[in-house]
Amino acid sequence: MEQIGPKNRVSIIVPVYNTEAYLSACVESLLRQTHENLELILVDDGSTDGSGAILDMYAKRDARVRVIHRKNGGVSSARNAGIEKATGDYIGFVDSDDTVEPTYCEALLGAFAAHPEIGVSICNRFIHGHPNGRETGAAGGAGRVLSPRDAIKNAVSIGKSFEGYLWNKLFSAEIFRGNPDFRLDPSLAICEDLLLCAKIFAAGHSAYYDPTPLYHYNYRESGALRTLDDKRMTEFAARDRIEAIAATFGGDVLHAAELSHVKSALNLLAAAKQAKNKPLAAAMQRRIDERMKSLLCAKDVPLSEKCKLFIRRAFPVLSLRIFNRFA
Secondary structure, eight states: OOOOSTTSOEEEEEEESSOHHHHHHHHHHHHTOSSOOEEEEEEEESOSSSHHHHHHHHHHHOTTEEEEEEOOOOHHHHHHHHHHHOOSSEEEEOOTTOEEOTTHHHHHHHHHHHOTTOSEEEEEEEEESOTTOOOBOOOOSOOEEEOHHHHHHHHHSTTSTTTTOSTTEEEEGGGTTTOTTSSOOTTOSSSHHHHHHHHHHHTTOOEEEEEEEEEEEEOOTTSGGGOOSHHHHHHHHHHHHHHHHHHTTOHHHHHHHHHHHHHHHHHHHHHHHHTTOHHHHHHHHHHHHHHHHHHHHOTTSOHHHHHHHHHHHHSHHHHHHHHHHHO
């Protein structure tokens, strides 16, 4: 069996768009990795601030840094461009306004050495700046290998385990090479990463999850999740496709996807009502009601979750404020 360790190259793809204020901290945290065999692919997605110059400075300073300058095409397109250029044995993704622990790459790579059957290595994360005061996910406990079924169930469940982000995962590069279907959909602005993860797990790739937080995620109020524009609506096109994948694994996995779908729709319903956007509110109500009966009748959905759904559907604005306050 091939030994996995210092000789293995890890390609980290960082999409960059106007994050000048945070960019140096991000890149420095990656260049300080204890696993030094890195390829850092920094994709300047048409930045109009000083981000591009900062990237070029790092490329001159460290031979491990590769910079791609391109017209703005969105984060998914930027990540896809990085995938095409990656030469590493393993591929990971980091957001340009976040940072990682020095052992981020080493620990994620170590899971492949200990569990050669896996296709994805996953770590926990810290959360900074969340309005509810959340600073980290649930840490503690032993790491565990997850079957494709368990991996997809964890990925689609909001607030449970590792969720469907790309930035706390390291993938075997073989997943992407020769498989054009394993790319991000540029038409989606939200949940595009979850959709990709769902497709990868559904293809039979198992995972290892380490509950140690190694990634520092910085919560930004300007994020797409906190808007009511057309980009936000692409989330639900993604969730429809995710539910179709989840359904192939059985009722409990589908219910987990439906529950996340409804929770997100409830958040947007509350925002739409506050903004007096009646068409948007009606669209969210339809999505919620189409799934409520299935969830309320499901034996695998906890009673506490059913009660929350019922209350939030009846009083979307008030209940969101209350649940957020005590989350």
